[in-house]
Amino acid sequence: MSERITRVQIPMEEMGITPGSACQGCGAALAARLAFKALGPNVIRHGIPCCPDTVTATPQVGGVFEGGGALLTGTSRGLKAIGREDVLAVGFFGDGGTYDIGFQGLSAAAERNEDILVITKDNEAYMNTGNQRSSSTPKYAITSTNPVGPNSRGKGQPKKNIPFIFAAHYVPYVATTSVAFPEDLIAKVNYAKGIKGFRIIIIQSPCPVGWRFEPEKTIEIARAGVQSGIWPLYEIMDGKDFKLNYKPKELKPITEYLKPQARFRHMTEAEIAEVQEDTTSKWQNVLKADEMGRVVI
Amino acid sequence: MIEIRLHGRGGQGAVTASRILATAAYEEGQYSQAIPMYGTERRGAPLTAFVRLDNQRVRERMLVHNPDISIVLDPLIAKQQAVVDDLKEGGLVLLNTAESPEEVKLGGDFKVATVDATTIALETLGRPITNTAILGAFVKVTGAMKLESIEKAIKKYFPGRLGDMNIAAVRRSYEEVKGPIQAVVKSGSQEKIDINVGGYGVLKDVSSWRVFTPEIDVDKCIGCKNCWIFCPETAIQWDETKKKPYIEYRKCKGCGVCDNECPVKAIEMVRVEV
């Protein structure tokens, strides 16, 4: 598992070429900046359709939306064929390309244990095309395809548990991270960089436009998500060993996370209570897994 | 046919303004075409929209390259010479600004009208969204359509109380607009900031995105590096010898994350000079 680092150990060198064309306060732009800071130059970066985040000083290969897993596989196998396994094939994808249209290909790549690193900037909807729901969108969130009206309370289904789904492929490394916890994020990318096989890191990347909050609050909201337990930070090795990296004595109430985001503004007290209950219950699960040091899958 | 170009920011309703104009025109039996400028419009980025008005169905399906009228919804963008680029000779520019037409520094052969739509919007709507506020002024200075048509169109887009508030904004700007007068300055300034800053990839300078600018009081700084690590654009750099941050302003979009994350309030977001 990853080794903890402190702020002074965060590398000073930037891999990003800025300014980019992302929105003010874009969480994904910061996610890209931090991830590639840790990765360094000896990578080939793969992109599929998604929002602009941060352009990096790395070779770039693009592919079809549904082909993220396949493209990384091709590069990785090609690098092996030409004797350049020192170069890392890394994908920087959105939740659409990871959880939905890209899921089949990534699941297959995970099953084959391809030697690739997938990093997902999770902003919980198809943001580039104007905020349409994805399977990563949390329950009750408003999106342009899940608006609120007499027939709808926002998204009706819970967020898909992607980290555990990939862990159930028994891959070497699955980790969750947040832009509000840069030391944890960089430590995990460092660890992933040093091992082989299929690795996936999900980065919580709040979106001011889609989640509807003022851009200055991007980090504040990410932090509230982690501290309220709705976005736990953990690592799973080989679909077996489990470590919870951030364990506050007490969770902050979920309202601290929900209230500042207008995508949740319509929620009733009962709905908020439901989300609190669900969050607390799922938190108990990760606490239990951490206690045992393993997941039961 | 009248060709209009609108300038605003992503998320401020320039596209809605163009639709309202087109709808109002149709109320009077006039045909129209409302075109957003496609690209990826990012929150805060300057953008452009177009409207054509005619007494028959508009056939041309292309951008407006030489507008008769330029309407500027944002008071900072209103300072940029680029808003009068390619305006037809003898055309008109309508600016959202507190300046009077005589004080406007944009230069060329066109007429200038001004209205402080931001203040009107703040006072009637409680938010500085000027897309409807400016339309009253538009109707007054151009006579292109009746005020009632604009109000009817607004009701289509904003029902109920919201519609009434927007209509109040429209009526005020109708009364308060100044000009038009012939532009005082005869030719434009050389310096230009790019106001079509969007699309994918690396940009040169995003200063025009800022409505607020961060200012660092380095004496208060305790060296925690929060501002440095959390800046999405790496606009805040870290001076290793002084152990203090400094800002590369061409990279700064004015998002305010640095101010929000500084534990000692060493950074303040200051309103950009209007």
Place this chain on the structure above:
Amino acid sequence: MSYEVMVGNKAAATACKLARVQVASAFPITPQTTITQYLSEMHANAEWDFDFVNVEGELTSQVVVQGASRVGARTFTCTSGPGLLYMHHPMQTTGSGRLPVIMAVVHRSYKGMQPDHSDLMSQEWTGWSHWYVEHAQEILDTLLMAYKVAEDPRIRIPIAVGYDGYVLSYTAEPVEIPDQDLVDEWLPPPKAIPEILPDKVDPSTFGRGWGGGDPQMAWKIHHDVILKIEEVHKEVMDSFEKTFGRRYGNAMIETYKMEDAEVAIMAMGTIAGTCKAAVDRMQANGKKVGLIKLRSYIPFPNKDLLEWGKKLDGIAVVDRSICPGKGGPSFQKLRDTLFDLKDKERPKMLQFHAGLGGKEVRVRDFEMIGDKILKVAKGGKVENLVTWV
């Protein structure tokens, strides 16, 4: 040099070995399936240093070879019918990306399992070069030539080589296998153009495409490059004959007994072989009918067909596919090519549809076609422009 009696699919797998393909990826689909098995066996037996990626679907197989080709590895994939349709989306990325991927398309109608050319013909717009071959030897030889053409720095375009399923993929014929040493000398190792490795990539673009400028230019450049394949393909055919002792016409077309022909039948794939037998019979009976076997559909042999068109009184075009609502592809293309000939130079042309949905095409069918075109060429009235055989 050795030989083996092998089915068409084995000829394809053997070509991969001779070409020293580095990364192959495929998903099984009838009638291509055994290629994936041959390659898997060859991989398990370490017959040469290559990687075979078993994937979960055809779309993925296309993207895998795209990715590997991008970093500079020699790649191969193969599919049939609906599998080809499934990878339509990333096929255009391979084409637009100028990646020298070689793909065997083992023809399967997209209406059913038996062969016709609807699978590859329906992919006209993906920006690849399309070739069609007749027998197992030609499969092996053409795949080798495809690598040399695709990887030529003047070209860098993916090539699909189509051959009929079942009747060719699963039918055994003797195939001469060139010496590995000879192939190694003739086909040099591949390289990535442009370079994409971090220590070799151009730091001003980082391998990214560039935006801006006239958005039409990417299409024009792509179109012009594919047209240039004719020149390089002909060169490679000459070079292949010099090294290995075999050739197939001038690469674009292969003519059979056209020396004194008054009319020609134009056909692609295995049915062109059947037509050769029919030509022998017809000429023995004094009927001056020859065969023009169309090998390269994209780019189309405009120059060659213009020359032949001037000399001939009639051409019967046999399409083993039809675009529903539009018509037969090579018939329409031929008419377009010959449009500018003067009236008295332009041959009479008839459209035949044969073999669609895998329907068997026999020697006597071609004799019927020969009779019809002869009649019309000699001034007979055109009863039907289109005949379904």
